[in-house]
Amino acid sequence: MGYKLLQRLAEDVAEFAFVEFAPKQEGRNMTMVLGPTKKKTEAVAEAKAARKAKADAAAKTTDGA
Numbered sequence: 001m002g003y004k005l006l007q008r009l010a011e012d013v014a015e016f017a018f019v020e021f022a023p024k025q026e027g028r029n030m031t032m033v034l035g036p037t038k039k040k041t042e043a044v045a046e047a048k049a050a051r052k053a054k055a056d057a058a059a060k061t062t063d064g065a
Helices: 002-012 040-064
Strands: 017-026 029-036
Touching: 002 017, 002 029
Parallel strands: none
Antiparallel strands: 017 029
16 A cells, blocks of 8 residues: 555656655655656756746736736
């Protein structure tokens, strides 16, 4: 059951991460390692662009009022 849950998690976050190490059971614990698909610089640039777009949209609504 835990293996299926981790597999589903990997599918759900496939856009943001990839599986570095497949699910592995160690006693009662099961672990899986995920790694980011984007480089940090790309993610920072994307976040910066999103913040700027949000600020521009907020400025337009205040100017229009």
